Amino acid sequence: MNKPLPNSFRAGPDDNGRFGIFGGRFVAETLMPLILDLEQAYAQAKNDPSFHHELEGLHKHYVGRPSPLYFAERITEYVQARSxxxxxxxxxxxxxxxxxTGAHKINNVLGQILLARRMGKKRIIAETGAGxxxxxxxTACARFGLQCVVYMGAVDVERQKPNVFRMKMLGAEIRPVQSGARTLKDAMNEALRDWVTNVSDTFYCIGTAAGPHPYPAMVRDFQSIIGNETRVQMQEMEGRLPDSLVACIGGGSNAIGLFHPFLDEPTVEIYGVEAAGHGVEVKNGHAASLTGGRPGVLHGNRTYLLMDDDGQILEGHSISAGLDYPGIGPEHSWLHETGRVTYLNATDQEALEAFQLCSKLEGIIPALEPSHALAKVFQLAGEKSRDHLMVMNMCGRGDKDIFTVAEHLGGM
Ligand SMILES: Cc1ncc(COP(=O)(O)O)c(C=O)c1O
Incomplete structure (x- = not known):
C-alpha cells in the first residue's frame, strides 16, 4: 500500500542522510561512532519482524492504538454556517x-526505547519543551526499568509544571537548563553535551524529527503510524483518501508522521502550520522557521533556522512550549522547497481562539500546539467544498496548558 514510487517524495533520505540539501550529520567526532552504531542498529531492527511485533503489542495494549479518526461534526457545522x-x-x-501520556510523542519514544534495549543501553537521556x-x-523508562534524565529549559520547567511533576512521579531526573533562552533549543544543546560525555552507556532519545541522521528518518518512521492508520480509517469511513491533511509543526514529528504515507498521493493537499507567535514580522516574536528563517546548521543537521545576520540562532517564541523551537526537521525544509507541502503559520491569538472554540464545540480540550493547526483548519475548511475531507492531527490534549491559557484569558 505504501511502497515508495520512482521519483517518490517518500524515498529520502539518501545514504548520507540528506533530503536534497537538507539533513546530514554535523556532529563532533566523538559522537560519530555512536551515530553510526545507532544507524546500524536501527537498520537491523527495521528488518526484524520481532522488533515490529513487540512495538505493535505495546501500541495496542499500552498506548491504546489505533487512535480514533473522529468526525468533528459541530466544527464542520460551525464552518459551514460561516461559509x-x-x-x-x-x-x-x-x-x-x-x-x-496524552500526545503523539509516545509513538516515537517506544520505538527508540526498544532500540536502546537492543543496543544494551541502560541510561536514557531526552530533551523536552512542552514536557x-x-x-x-x-513513562517508557519506568515501564522498562531504565534510568531516565530529562533536560528541560528552566522557562519550560516553570510553564509546564504539571508535566514536570509527572516526570518526577515516573522516576525521572529533571535537569533544568539555565543557558540561552532556557527553552527547548538549550535543552537539546545540553542533552547533546551529555551524550558526548557519556558515550558508552547512554542512549539519546530525541523527541522530534530533527537532529543528525538517522534521527529525522527514524522518528518519522515511528510516527508514520499516524498516517498509516488514517489511510485505513478514512477508507473504512468514507471509502476513499482524504483530500487534505493539516498538522502543527514544532520540530515536525507529528506532522511528518501524518504526511509521509500520503506524500505520493497527488490528490492529497498537505498543510503544515508553524507558530507565528506575536506575528512573523516581530523579531524574536515567533517560531516560524520556514516563513521567517533561512538554511543553516543546528543540532547536527542542515535545515531552515531562525538566525540573525551573523548566523547566530534567534530565540523562537510561541505561546505553546512545544512549538518554539527555532528550527524545523530537515525533511520539512525539503518538502517546503519542492513545494509538495504548503507551510502556513498561526499566531498565539489565533491558537487561543481555536483552543476555546474546539473545547466548546467538540468537548475536546486541545493542547496549544494542535490549536495552531486548528486555527488554520477553520480558515482552510471554509474555502473548500462540502465534499472535501480534511484531517487534522489532534496531537495532544490540553490539560498541560490550562494554566497558560487561564493566564492569557485573565484567570477565567
Ligand atoms: C502536543 C504536542 N504537539 C506538538 C508538538 C511539537 O512537536 P512536533 O513538531 O515534533 O510534533 C509538541 C512538542 O512538545 C507537543 O507536545
Whole structure:
C-alpha cells in the first residue's frame, strides 16, 4: 500500500542522510561512532519482524492504538454556517491526544526505547519543551526499568509544571537548563553535551524529527503510524483518501508522521502550520522557521533556522512550549522547497481562539500546539467544498496548558 514510487517524495533520505540539501550529520567526532552504531542498529531492527511485533503489542495494549479518526461534526457545522452555500469541508480529527501520556510523542519514544534495549543501553537521556516528550520518555523508562534524565529549559520547567511533576512521579531526573533562552533549543544543546560525555552507556532519545541522521528518518518512521492508520480509517469511513491533511509543526514529528504515507498521493493537499507567535514580522516574536528563517546548521543537521545576520540562532517564541523551537526537521525544509507541502503559520491569538472554540464545540480540550493547526483548519475548511475531507492531527490534549491559557484569558 505504501511502497515508495520512482521519483517518490517518500524515498529520502539518501545514504548520507540528506533530503536534497537538507539533513546530514554535523556532529563532533566523538559522537560519530555512536551515530553510526545507532544507524546500524536501527537498520537491523527495521528488518526484524520481532522488533515490529513487540512495538505493535505495546501500541495496542499500552498506548491504546489505533487512535480514533473522529468526525468533528459541530466544527464542520460551525464552518459551514460561516461559509458560502457550497463551502465548508468535512473536518476529521486523528485523535492522538487519546494516547497513553496524552500526545503523539509516545509513538516515537517506544520505538527508540526498544532500540536502546537492543543496543544494551541502560541510561536514557531526552530533551523536552512542552514536557510531553519528557513524560513519554519517563513513562517508557519506568515501564522498562531504565534510568531516565530529562533536560528541560528552566522557562519550560516553570510553564509546564504539571508535566514536570509527572516526570518526577515516573522516576525521572529533571535537569533544568539555565543557558540561552532556557527553552527547548538549550535543552537539546545540553542533552547533546551529555551524550558526548557519556558515550558508552547512554542512549539519546530525541523527541522530534530533527537532529543528525538517522534521527529525522527514524522518528518519522515511528510516527508514520499516524498516517498509516488514517489511510485505513478514512477508507473504512468514507471509502476513499482524504483530500487534505493539516498538522502543527514544532520540530515536525507529528506532522511528518501524518504526511509521509500520503506524500505520493497527488490528490492529497498537505498543510503544515508553524507558530507565528506575536506575528512573523516581530523579531524574536515567533517560531516560524520556514516563513521567517533561512538554511543553516543546528543540532547536527542542515535545515531552515531562525538566525540573525551573523548566523547566530534567534530565540523562537510561541505561546505553546512545544512549538518554539527555532528550527524545523530537515525533511520539512525539503518538502517546503519542492513545494509538495504548503507551510502556513498561526499566531498565539489565533491558537487561543481555536483552543476555546474546539473545547466548546467538540468537548475536546486541545493542547496549544494542535490549536495552531486548528486555527488554520477553520480558515482552510471554509474555502473548500462540502465534499472535501480534511484531517487534522489532534496531537495532544490540553490539560498541560490550562494554566497558560487561564493566564492569557485573565484567570477565567
Ligand atoms: C502536543 C504536542 N504537539 C506538538 C508538538 C511539537 O512537536 P512536533 O513538531 O515534533 O510534533 C509538541 C512538542 O512538545 C507537543 O507536545
Amino acid at each position: 458560502s452555500a457550497d463551502k465548508g469541508a468535512k473536518v476529521y480529527f486523528k485523535r492522538d491526544e487519546l494516547n497513553h 510531553q516528550h519528557g513524560v513519554a520518555t519517563a
